[in-house]
Amino acid sequence: MEWETVIGLEIHAQLNTVSKIFSGAPTAYGAEPNRQACPVDLGMPGVLPVLNQGAVERAVMLGLAINAEITPRSVFARKNYFYPDLPKGYQISQFELPIVGLGHLDIELEDGTIKRIGVTRAHLEEDAGKSLHEGFEAMTGIDLNRAGTPLIEIVSEPELRSAKEAVAYMKKLHSLVRYLDICDGNMQEGSFRCDANVSVRPKGQTEFGTRAELKNLNSFRFVERAINFEVERQIDLIEGGGTVVQETRLYDPDRDETRSMRSKEEANDYRYFPDPDLLPLVVDTAFVDRMRERLPELPDAKRARFVEQYGLSDYDAGVLTASREMGDFYEAVAAGCDAPKLAANWVMGEFSAAMNRSEVELADAPVNAEGLAGLLARIQDETISGKIAKEVFEAMWNGEGDADAVIEAKGLKQITDTGAIDAIIDEVMASNPQQLEQYRGGKDKLFGFFVGQVMKATQGKANPAQVNERLKAKLDG
Amino acid sequence: MSVDTSEVRRIAHLSRLAMNDDQARDFAGGLSDIFAFVEQLDGAAIEGVEPMAHPLDAEQRLRPDAVTEPDRREAYQAIAPAVEGGLYLVPRVIE
Numbered sequence A: 001m002e003w004e005t006v007i008g009l010e011i012h013a014q015l016n017t018v019s020k021i022f023s024g025a026p027t028a029y030g031a032e033p034n035r036q037a038c039p040v041d042l043g044m045p046g047v048l049p050v051l052n053q054g055a056v057e058r059a060v061m062l063g064l065a066i067n068a069e070i071t072p073r074s075v076f077a078r079k080n081y082f083y084p085d086l087p088k089g090y091q092i093s094q095f096e097l098p099i100v101g102l103g104h105l106d107i108e109l110e111d112g113t114i115k116r117i118g119v120t121r122a123h124l125e126e127d128a129g130k131s132l133h134e135g136f137e138a139m140t141g142i143d144l145n146r147a148g149t150p151l152i153e154i155v156s157e158p159e160l161r162s163a164k165e166a167v168a169y170m171k172k173l174h175s176l177v178r179y180l181d182i183c184d185g186n187m188q189e190g191s192f193r194c195d196a197n198v199s200v201r202p203k204g205q206t207e208f209g210t211r212a213e214l215k216n217l218n219s220f221r222f223v224e225r226a227i228n229f230e231v232e233r234q235i236d237l238i239e240g241g242g243t244v245v246q247e248t249r250l251y252d253p254d255r256d257e258t259r260s261m262r263s264k265e266e267a268n269d270y271r272y273f274p275d276p277d278l279l280p281l282v283v284d285t286a287f288v289d290r291m292r293e294r295l296p297e298l299p300d301a302k303r304a305r306f307v308e309q310y311g312l313s314d315y316d317a318g319v320l321t322a323s324r325e326m327g328d329f330y331e332a333v334a335a336g337c338d339a340p341k342l343a344a345n346w347v348m349g350e351f352s353a354a355m356n357r358s359e360v361e362l363a364d365a366p367v368n369a370e371g372l373a374g375l376l377a378r379i380q381d382e383t384i385s386g387k388i389a390k391e392v393f394e395a396m397w398n399g400e401g402d403a404d405a406v407i408e409a410k411g412l413k414q415i416t417d418t419g420a421i422d423a424i425i426d427e428v429m430a431s432n433p434q435q436l437e438q439y440r441g442g443k444d445k446l447f448g449f450f451v452g453q454v455m456k457a458t459q460g461k462a463n464p465a466q467v468n469e470r471l472k473a474k475l476d477g
Numbered sequence B: 001m002s003v004d005t006s007e008v009r010r011i012a013h014l015s016r017l018a019m020n021d022d023q024a025r026d027f028a029g030g031l032s033d034i035f036a037f038v039e040q041l042d043g044a045a046i047e048g049v050e051p052m053a054h055p056l057d058a059e060q061r062l063r064p065d066a067v068t069e070p071d072r073r074e075a076y077q078a079i080a081p082a083v084e085g086g087l088y089l090v091p092r093v094i095e
Helices: A053-065 A163-179 A220-239 A285-294 A299-310 A314-320 A324-337 A340-358 A369-380 A386-397 A403-410 A418-431 A433-440 A444-457 A464-476 B005-014 B021-043 B073-077
Strands: A003-014 A076-080 A090-094 A103-108 A114-126 A130-132 A139-143 A150-156 A192-202 A212-217 A247-252 A257-260 B087-091
Touching: A003 A163, A003 A220, A053 A114, A053 A150, A053 A163, A053 A285, A103 A163, A114 A163, A163 A192, A163 A220, A163 A299, A192 A220, A212 A220, A220 A247, A220 A257, A299 A314, A299 A324, A299 A340, A314 A324, A314 A340, A324 A340, A324 A369, A340 A369, A340 A386, A369 A386, A369 A403, A386 A403, A418 A433, A418 A444, A418 A464, A433 A444, A433 A464, A444 A464, B005 B021
Parallel strands: A212 A247
Antiparallel strands: A003 A150, A003 A192, A076 A090, A090 A114, A103 A114, A114 A150, A130 A139, A139 B087, A192 A212, A247 A257
């Protein structure tokens, strides 16, 4: 039987406010345990939550970026469950009236087609603390620094049909929250996390199959692997005569499998009710308009502009706008050397390869936009050839100075003096009489041999176009 | 709507409340009475009435995104039953 996969994603993005969603405690990552947990975060009796405007602003910006309805009056609710890293016994979240309503996100499939994925809703909520089970005799350690950190949970429609589509959606959203600068997107630190609802159904069937919820998917790779494993598991189960049980399953990256978390099933009754400590959140049109003005150019728009303004291919524009930083970097390089296509090739080619090799992020790269533009300008004005430029670039990457300094120090300036090139050509022709005779006898392919010899004699510094032209004239003459 | 003892036990478990059989019976009766009382509202004419999320006719006030809470961990942890390395300790919970 042919099966169809149905996936919906719930993505939690930590909003990058400096203080918590309902308290004035800091949110910085990596502090000593409980140094950033105040009485509100600790769930002390008598405290009251006060909503952070920064969190509301970021949620509205996200809503606008995915063309969603912004709920004029949204409501906070208590989601009740018992766990020690949730000291109040409930998480403040939004249930019936989330701040962001129905929206959508366009993803690009492998064959280049665009698929529109519905976003059901996005709601504001607080994060829980962390439980540390290792290292204590029959005890669990609780760190509440993370408790109360603002999250936006973004829920997709069950419209994703493969693990690859799920990853494309997640990457798109990841890029978007970073463009908007509402979340740092750091997946290792848990700032951007994903749960996946996965089910299968016979192709052609309209009803959904029973779904399993996969947790602990903290990298793009894990999302793809976990979904693929789960799809196989469900198909095997059904084809073997079994049925899929609705449950939460934890992905184990070491074993590359998903495992049932049985203890959580029973607790899946959260007894939501409106939180009496919080009044309805009113977002008026003036507020929404202010947030709209604050929106940066978004990835799709930037991509279209790069095609239009710089004459790049759609694919190249897509690569260069994958992150806001990369887009800004590219534009700085292109402006600095006035050669947009050359800049695109270098940023995506040599420069990205060097970043990968050195395992550095753009911000920490030893060559900045100005430096790279300086190098490309020397290709443009024919001081050096593209080939020599790679050598110069490597030296720049290794901290040997800017392009001009490296060219000067290593004597790499291109030979463009026709007289000098002619002299070298004469020398090469004189020392290879046999090849010269064969060439003139009709063996055209030997032209490449002569080019090679001239380049070798000049250590690659001769201007290639001039070499070609002069060589042609002399060989044929 | 009435509540039976098994429902009471389930809710008590979700809330981690210990309860003996007598108490479960008492609560089942008491809660059922409360629900019956509230159920009178089913008879109210609510045509055209907007759902209310809060009894006060007011809006949520927002505070500026700024850190205002100093680190007072030592004071807060002074009243905790068990603390180690800055962590609050609780009886072991394992999924």
